[in-house]
Amino acid sequence: MPNSTNTTVRKDTRTQEMNKFMVIVNRLGIYVVVALLLIAGQCIRPDKFFTFSNINSVLQAVSLTGICAVGLAFIVYSANFNDMSLPMTIAFSGMVSVQLLQYNFVLSILGGIAAGLLMGAVNGFVIGKLRAHPIIWSMAFNFVMSGIVRWAWAGNQIYPDTITENAATAEQFYALARTYLGKSIGLQIPLMVVVMLVMFVIGHVILTYTSFGNQLKIIGSNYDVGRLSGINCARVVFIAYMINALCAAICGIFLASLSKVGAYYNGEGYDFECVTAVLLGGMTLAGGKGNMVGVFGGVLTVGLLTNVMNLLGIPTFNQYLVQGVVFLFIVWINTNSARKLGKS
Amino acid sequence: MAISKDTQEYALEMKAVSKQFPGTLAVNKVDFQVKKGEVHALLGENGAGKSTLMKMLAGSFTDYTGDIYVLGEKVQLHSPATAKAAGIGMIYQELSLARPISIYENLLVGRLPVHKGLPFVNRKQAVAQAKELLAQVGLEHIDPEMPISEISQCEAQLVEIAKVLGNDPKIIVMDEPTSALSSEEVGRLFRIVEQLKARGLAIVYISHHLAEIFTVADRVTVMRDGMKITTCDIGDTNPQQLIEMMVGRSVSEFYKDRESTVGDELFRVEDLSRWGFFHHVNFTVRAGEIMGITGLAGAGRSELARAIVGVDQIDDGKMYLRGQEVRFRNMHEAIDAGIGYLTESRKTDGLALTQSIADNAMSAIIYRRSKFGFYNAKSPANRNLVKELIQRLVVYPAQPERPVNNLSGGNQQKVLLTKWLAMEPSVLILDEPTRGVDVGAKEVIHNAIRSLAAAGSAVILISSDLPEMVGLADRAVVLRNGYIIGEVDREDMSEQNLLLAANGEGEHVHA
Numbered sequence: 001m002p003n004s005t006n007t008t009v010r011k012d013t014r015t016q017e018m019n020k021f022m023v024i025v026n027r028l029g030i031y032v033v034v035a036l037l038l039i040a041g042q043c044i045r046p047d048k049f050f051t052f053s054n055i056n057s058v059l060q061a062v063s064l065t066g067i068c069a070v071g072l073a074f075i076v077y078s079a080n081f082n083d084m085s086l087p088m089t090i091a092f093s094g095m096v097s098v099q100l101l102q103y104n105f106v107l108s109i110l111g112g113i114a115a116g117l118l119m120g121a122v123n124g125f126v127i128g129k130l131r132a133h134p135i136i137w138s139m140a141f142n143f144v145m146s147g148i149v150r151w152a153w154a155g156n157q158i159y160p161d162t163i164t165e166n167a168a169t170a171e172q173f174y175a176l177a178r179t180y181l182g183k184s185i186g187l188q189i190p191l192m193v194v195v196m197l198v199m200f201v202i203g204h205v206i207l208t209y210t211s212f213g214n215q216l217k218i219i220g221s222n223y224d225v226g227r228l229s230g231i232n233c234a235r236v237v238f239i240a241y242m243i244n245a246l247c248a249a250i251c252g253i254f255l256a257s258l259s260k261v262g263a264y265y266n267g268e269g270y271d272f273e274c275v276t277a278v279l280l281g282g283m284t285l286a287g288g289k290g291n292m293v294g295v296f297g298g299v300l301t302v303g304l305l306t307n308v309m310n311l312l313g314i315p316t317f318n319q320y321l322v323q324g325v326v327f328l329f330i331v332w333i334n335t336n337s338a339r340k341l342g343k344s
Numbered sequence: 345m346a347i348s349k350d351t352q353e354y355a356l357e358m359k360a361v362s363k364q365f366p367g368t369l370a371v372n373k374v375d376f377q378v379k380k381g382e383v384h385a386l387l388g389e390n391g392a393g394k395s396t397l398m399k400m401l402a403g404s405f406t407d408y409t410g411d412i413y414v415l416g417e418k419v420q421l422h423s424p425a426t427a428k429a430a431g432i433g434m435i436y437q438e439l440s441l442a443r444p445i446s447i448y449e450n451l452l453v454g455r456l457p458v459h460k461g462l463p464f465v466n467r468k469q470a471v472a473q474a475k476e477l478l479a480q481v482g483l484e485h486i487d488p489e490m491p492i493s494e495i496s497q498c499e500a501q502l503v504e505i506a507k508v509l510g511n512d513p514k515i516i517v518m519d520e521p522t523s524a525l526s527s528e529e530v531g532r533l534f535r536i537v538e539q540l541k542a543r544g545l546a547i548v549y550i551s552h553h554l555a556e557i558f559t560v561a562d563r564v565t566v567m568r569d570g571m572k573i574t575t576c577d578i579g580d581t582n583p584q585q586l587i588e589m590m591v592g593r594s595v596s597e598f599y600k601d602r603e604s605t606v607g608d609e610l611f612r613v614e615d616l617s618r619w620g621f622f623h624h625v626n627f628t629v630r631a632g633e634i635m636g637i638t639g640l641a642g643a644g645r646s647e648l649a650r651a652i653v654g655v656d657q658i659d660d661g662k663m664y665l666r667g668q669e670v671r672f673r674n675m676h677e678a679i680d681a682g683i684g685y686l687t688e689s690r691k692t693d694g695l696a697l698t699q700s701i702a703d704n705a706m707s708a709i710i711y712r713r714s715k716f717g718f719y720n721a722k723s724p725a726n727r728n729l730v731k732e733l734i735q736r737l738v739v740y741p742a743q744p745e746r747p748v749n750n751l752s753g754g755n756q757q758k759v760l761l762t763k764w765l766a767m768e769p770s771v772l773i774l775d776e777p778t779r780g781v782d783v784g785a786k787e788v789i790h791n792a793i794r795s796l797a798a799a800g801s802a803v804i805l806i807s808s809d810l811p812e813m814v815g816l817a818d819r820a821v822v823l824r825n826g827y828i829i830g831e832v833d834r835e836d837m838s839e840q841n842l843l844l845a846a847n848g849e850g851e852h853v854h855a
Contacts, residue, residue, distance in 0.1 A: 210718050210719055211718070214719050215710050218696050218707045221697065221698045222697065224693035225693055225694065226707075227693075228694075229763070230680075231710070231711070232676055289698065
């Protein structure tokens, strides 16, 4: 037996206390900002801010962004930066869904989701298996799909009530984004908000408590390490894109229902809005960092900030300025606390 | 060399310098002096604070405390530019040359001569200047217009030195300058070092190779746990004493003879070939055996390992595990069959540097330890396994949640080994398991490898570290230019025999 008795742990004289404040900031992350915004809101409008209806409207406003952000978080986490084909995934699944209303409601929902998953499968195969550059590919794919969609529907928008002869089916479709739950216990929670919350919980479980999520973490921080640790990288990245596409498809169907139209421009801007929420939530473009709880905080921050500014009566254009400054501040404090703790 | 009285002053003096990192005091009130015209070796384990001390000199930190004097003049080294201006030249372990770009552009980066009054580079003048610098390091025969990628590793190392000389430094810091060089090239480097010394430059020399230090250094400073232990003339000390000062305890003789209990055949390859990399390779490893694969850099050792575990393709040949024919299409299948591969470079394909010790230790067995696709990294069973591995390899700091990128190199390498011990391999291929690792960590890693073999696994060891090969391996096959050309037995195992065989000479070569 080798001389293992020799290798006793020696006392280390170098260890020092961490900066306590920075430890707290780093642990809580974006929720520090959420708390600040809540306090600010309460100070501005003590009568109105903490009412059920106001909080509800904040959540409703961010629910679509939130649903997409859950999926996109998997892409960011896997170090594939951003899915630039998110807008067309949303638009395409919405349009397919509206188009299929001519048959029936269930088929329409399933078809919409299938359309999104088809795009996810293409992304997942090309980026995961063929290792195309995620930004370049998904941007190109977005253009291609935008062309296909315009060609297929001859550049038109489609309306549920003209697609289907059955007015009840169209009404059913409109109702998706206008259904409220919990009426029996005196609450009015929009279905979209419930879906978002449920998806965050599922997303959290997948990211933290499955072998897929843990393998994604290794791949996200270093692809080669993943490959040489026996991880099937192509499959893991494929699954990440499928989850992302599923979320985008659900978002697309809700968006079509909400706007009562299936159109190629539905979903524009979602790529950057969602990646902002994800990054505010503590994930990094380098991959392998952050968690779903943080991403939810990022989504809340986007919603609360807009809400507080609306309560203050700040005009829309000035809101962009404030938003930019606040986001810069958050990114700075994130990196700063990480550096102070030697985590970056 | 003779030093006259008036030049006896110090080229570099650091007085009570300290540098704090989050959670650690990396350098603790260190006094460090280097005389003009001397080679001063800086010794210490990984994490002792050598690199931090040298980064301080390079101007990497804005927040060190203490005073630094260059040639008696106090300097504030708060940026790389001020350090350069103060006359400090750094030569890093990893070369800082841009490979596709020509030698002269690399040499004169940031100060390329221009045509008078015009914003265009004067190429003729630049080439002439580059020639001059190259001549100073004995490379006058090289065309400065060649790209760096066309010259050898050793020449690139010398170009790196020439680049630093171009800034007219007073002090040169060399961090492990020989780690990628062959023994002949090391001799060449040492002659250059002697010349620089004769010109009155002060040289700080960092290396883990004690033999080198006794050849080249005049004085030596030992650091441990962020503090200076001692400075003395090289003639007043010996390797054993230095090691004890570095490790902080007495180290029993390095390579104990091991009672090897070699069992049945476990793994065999027949006629394995990957065209252009290795050809018709045959060997057999038995349970409980440590088999070395020796050879020069570029002999095809890593390529062979990568092909066995299915990362690279195999063009021809067969592999047998416990008598059954196997062929792996990817690393996953190899791990499933019980074959692990510790890669050569922990930074690029070994460790997920931003992730924690625990995540890295478990990274090869996530799939195996999941149930119906669910896996909880923090389950008691997984936590205990990580804890046990950390204890077994004495990883410091013993905090499973600590990201590995703020561990020292030696501890990172230990974490890399835990990853493969965690999968309980029946065959483990180790590719340079202790590269750039200090004595203490090396001892721990070697003991772990021995216990693994003693427990009945087969170990295939690829190492350029000859003492390591001699101390660990039961026998070694010799790979040269992709062919196995011989075998060295336990009885004949010596550094000299291995080196001869790797060069295709000596009695152990039979093909």
